[in-house]
Amino acid sequence: MSSRRAKISAVGTFVPQRVVTNDDLSLELDTSDEWISTRTGIRERRIAENGEAASDLGARAARRVLEAAGVAPGELDLIIVASLSPDMLFPSTASLISGAIGAEGTAAFDLSAACTGFIYALSVANAFIVSGQADRVLVIGAEVVSKMIDWSDRATAVLFGDGAGAVLLEPAADGEEGIIGFDLGNDPAGAGELSLPAGGSRLPASEETVAERLHFLRMNGREVFRFATRVIQASSSQLLERSGHRVEDVDIFVPHQANIRIIDAAARKLGIPPEKVFSNLERYGNTSCASIPLCLDEAEREGRLKKGDLVLMVGFGGGLSWGSCLMRW
Ligand code: UT7
Numbered sequence: 001m002s003s004r005r006a007k008i009s010a011v012g013t014f015v016p017q018r019v020v021t022n023d024d025l026s027l028e029l030d031t032s033d034e035w036i037s038t039r040t041g042i043r044e045r046r047i048a049e050n051g052e053a054a055s056d057l058g059a060r061a062a063r064r065v066l067e068a069a070g071v072a073p074g075e076l077d078l079i080i081v082a083s084l085s086p087d088m089l090f091p092s093t094a095s096l097i098s099g100a101i102g103a104e105g106t107a108a109f110d111l112s113a114a115c116t117g118f119i120y121a122l123s124v125a126n127a128f129i130v131s132g133q134a135d136r137v138l139v140i141g142a143e144v145v146s147k148m149i150d151w152s153d154r155a156t157a158v159l160f161g162d163g164a165g166a167v168l169l170e171p172a173a174d175g176e177e178g179i180i181g182f183d184l185g186n187d188p189a190g191a192g193e194l195s196l197p198a199g200g201s202r203l204p205a206s207e208e209t210v211a212e213r214l215h216f217l218r219m220n221g222r223e224v225f226r227f228a229t230r231v232i233q234a235s236s237s238q239l240l241e242r243s244g245h246r247v248e249d250v251d252i253f254v255p256h257q258a259n260i261r262i263i264d265a266a267a268r269k270l271g272i273p274p275e276k277v278f279s280n281l282e283r284y285g286n287t288s289c290a291s292i293p294l295c296l297d298e299a300e301r302e303g304r305l306k307k308g309d310l311v312l313m314v315g316f317g318g319g320l321s322w323g324s325c326l327m328r329w
Contacts, residue, residue, distance in 0.1 A: 006129035007178030008327065009170045010071075012064030013297040014057050015046040015163040015284065022158070029154045036158045041260025045161025045285035048144045053087040057164035058142030059100035061293075065138065065166040066101070073103035077134035080125055081110045082117025082289040084217075084318065085144045089200070093142060114194065115256055115317025116184075117141060117289040118165075119325050123182040125169045140166040141289030148196055150216035159258070160217075161285030165293020177328035183239040190227060190320035193220040224320070225262060231322040232266035232314045239324045240312070247271050251309035252299060256316055257281040257291040266314075278304060288317065305329055 021044045022033035037043055048057065058081060066073060081094040094108035113120040118141040125137040142164040151157050172178030198214035199205055209215060232255060240247055253272045255263050260281055267277045278299045287294060292313050299305035307329055314324040 005172040005178045006126045007172040010069035010168045011297045013165040014060035016048045042285045048162040054142040055096040061164035061166040078137045079108040080121045082121040115288045116315040116321040119315040119323030137169045143288045163287040163290040165290045180326040183235045184323040186319045186321045193223045194318040229265045233269040235324040254313045
């Protein structure tokens with residue numbers, strides 16, 4: 001058995017400058033600040049410019065995390081990008097980012113697990129380090145979901161935002177706990193509840209797919225809502241139990257930021273008090289794979305996340321997939 005452990009040694013994020021408020025959306029859509037803020041907790045989101053893609057945001061976050069860690073791009077062993085809005089189907093956004101940051105030659109691949117992608121990617125990076133296959137892995141959640149949205153569909157258009165967050169994983173020092181464990185899962189029966197149907201090999205782009213607006217994200221909001229509140233609680237409880245921790249031991253709970261009602265309901269079911277729950281959904285909306293690293297970065301800056309804290313992170317989304325991670329910061 002390997003005794004090597006991994007830890008997150010630095011975090012870096014980037015969000016586009018353009019702020020779009022609920023009132024801005026109400027000018028184009030039959031919606032209101034009142035509906036959006038009470039049903040979701042979102043007040044504004046960042047939206048990328050025309051021509052700005054996931055790798056542009058991801059590369060900015062990557063440069064920031066490397067700068068924070070004092071690590072040169074050439075010292076990386078692997079770059080993993082989690083995204084549901086990659087620049088293209090291939091080459092991978094990770095490959096494009098490696099070129100943009102000057103990490104040519106570094107292994108790079110994308111991982112597809114919708115909004116759960118960041119937690120899945122973290123678990124893969126952890127395995128690379130624990131097994132001794134890598135010493136420095138960059139995990140990036142990079143999203144320009146605004147380009148995948150049907151802006152005439154009020155049910156989805158108001159929910160999402162753009163952004164990127166990157167973390168550097170390195171071996172933990174002797175005696176450091178670092179990443180403790182993961183719980184990952186997937187329910188394929190819910191595959192149709194949240195998807196982007198066309199543009200792949202099942203429904204290649206055609207005049208029909210464009211006319212039927214199948215190149216945009218589709219979601220059965222109510223089903224995903226029910227699924228999310230259930231799996232956040234189930235996955236977190238399992239992980240805590242398996243790793244020998246109690247819910248009271250958790251210092252900070254960082255769930256995927258999709259809806260404040262999901263976050264509050266899940267925290268209540270788990271028995272985590274509001275002061276231990278971190279959320280910045282109000283200002284960014286749902287940034288999919290970027291949401292958890294955006295929270296980690298802000299929580300640390302605000303002094304809400306300190307060295308030695310027990311951190312519980314949970315993601316969920318298309319698949320329908322879920323994943324939780326417990327770590328000592
Ligand atoms: O990253 C993971 C993926 N996403 C999620 O986790 C999202 C999970 N789901 C949700 O967050 C919620 O289900 C939504 C925010 C999407 C919707 O909230 P809801 O309370 O489940 O509303 P609903 O879908 O039941 O719709 C209630 C009403 C409907 O009108 P009627 O049929 O009651 O007359 C909708 O047409 O609200 C209407 N509605 C809106 N009204 C104003 C839906 N979207 C809007 C809107 N503005 N933007």
